Amino acid sequence: MERISTVNERKLFLTLDILLIPVLVILFMGVFSFHFALTVGDWDYWIDWRDRRWWPLVTPLSLIVLPGVFGYLLWDKLRWPLGGTITILGLSSAAWVSRVWNFEIFAGFPLNMVTPSTYVGLGLMLDATLVITKSFMVTGLFGGFLFGFLIYPLNWPIIAPYHLPIEMDGTLMTVADVMGYEYIRTAIPEYVRIIESSTLRTFGEAVVPLTAVFAGFLTVLTYYLWVWVGYLTSKPTWIKKIV
């Protein structure tokens, strides 16, 4: 027969929740921010780095890691379908604090040049797919694909104003380019301009959708890898000694 929790036990469970949830959320803020900064970093820091070929491809590959790893932990062990949403919310919170304190206040860049992209919608979609289907396999196939596919359209309202054409000293550029030239950095995105002059340019208007589909495909594949890593890291393994 199932035992009913006493008042003391319920208080204990509440205390555990109050302690555990901040531990996890703050940890996600730190770990995700560190991982994302060192794999996507510059693409997300600067408005003139968010090109249409590499940024939408690199970002989901890195962004899916924690939703996969901790999505497994939270869903399989605790039945919380929140892995994507909470981890990405942690990343976004940490990113905003850092952009304001470090990039704007400390280094002096205008905030609209270093505004973080938005990704929370992707986490919500991944978790919604998981809670509806209750299957990591189907979540990877549909949620994973949409996760990679929709990065660019989700951020389009943020980026669009910076892609307006502007003429400066007789040269046609975007607003983002002008900001990049005005605020000299040690890591200006010259590679973006080199790629834009390559043969891929012949795809014309199809560049973004083409990249989005490829990003969706790669995210499907990598989602399973990270769920597997989540399975490995959430194993409660004991050892007798370290060495």
Added chain:
Amino acid sequence: MTEMSMEKAVVAPWKLFATVLGVVGCIFLLYRWYQHEMAFSVGLDYFEPEFQTYWMNLMYTQLTILTIGGAAFMGWLWFTREKEAVLEISREEEVSRYLKFLGLLSVFSLLVWLSTSLYAEADAAWHQVTVRDTDFTPTHIPLFYFALPCMIIAGCSLFVWGHTRLPDLYGRISLPFAMTVGGPILIMPNVGFNEWGHTFFYAEELFAAPIHWGFVLLGWSIFFVGGFLMQIIKRIHDLVDGNTELQHMNNVEPLNAPSYGYDVKKAS
């Protein structure tokens, strides 16, 4: 109420947690303020006497304090351990220790965020507007020689505290816990590689560059916190159910018997 139910309420030491978190937060806030005031005024050139006064002296001081303080604290934790007496504590006391442990884990979490996000990205922003002249800059000194060591000391202290004060961890080692604190320790030696690489073959400061991926790999070790949380939840679940027996001490089952894994489906 059944025989097995918790008779006494177990209360977490909230004041202690708030005090520790407040002190840590204030120290890092003050340091951030100092960095903001001194980085561009006296921190642009390592070879200026002002840099030695305001930055290098700060680094020597903080490293001395952290080395001595960290070693003394961990030594104190080790030499005041209860040894086998830890196996005799009451169920309520054990639950209470878990709450204290989770509170301390939140301090570790805070230090992870402060180090790997707030202080690390100050370095990212700094490198975009200045060119490094040596390995010691106004963002490296707070990050590599203050924040990261603080995080490592907190992680190691937690590890020692847990394995000497919690009966379930007595006589064995939690592999996911070891991985969670072990990765951040190895970040420090990786700083050596990072600086060496920046000196010899990679002067640029793209944050997403391959030279930084060693940090990423070591940061991933914190993914193992999930396995450790499962061990904690499993034990608390057992304690609440009145199952206080430490089976690993009686050698009645293998070290990693399936029953050690917390299974939400079975539990519910």
